[in-house]
Amino acid sequence: MGPAAGGLISAAMQGLLFWGGLAVALFSAIRLIVIAFNESVWWGVACLFVPGVLLLYGFLNWHTVKQPFLWFLGGLGAMLFSTRV
Numbered sequence: 001m002g003p004a005a006g007g008l009i010s011a012a013m014q015g016l017l018f019w020g021g022l023a024v025a026l027f028s029a030i031r032l033i034v035i036a037f038n039e040s041v042w043w044g045v046a047c048l049f050v051p052g053v054l055l056l057y058g059f060l061n062w063h064t065v066k067q068p069f070l071w072f073l074g075g076l077g078a079m080l081f082s083t084r085v
Contacts, residue, residue: 003083006084007069007085009048014083015082017078017081018078018079018082018083019075020078021074021075021076021078021079021081021082022075022079023075024071024072024074024075024078025071025072025075025078026075027070027071027075028068028069028072028075029072031058031068031071032047032054032057032058032068032069032072033054034045034047035061035064035068036054036057037064037068039061039064044058054072058072
């Protein structure tokens with residue numbers, strides 16, 4: 001195999017990492033929004049429509065949303081990492 005094959009595999013892995021990270025981030029964001037709606041309609045609406053409130057809600061309610069919040073941050077990190085490699 002030549003050097004072109006290595007570049008193709010790298011691009012495929014970057015795509016897999018990006019789309020996998022996106023899927024994880026979206027799934028966990030939906031879980032966080034559902035939890036926010038269960039706490040208060042206002043939190044749910046704010047998390048859904050106001051940028052950055054989902055992160056604020058995650059930090060303020062760490063004891064309740066630790067697992068989906070960490071999955072969300074991991075998905076975002078995977079997406080960011082795939083674009084920087």
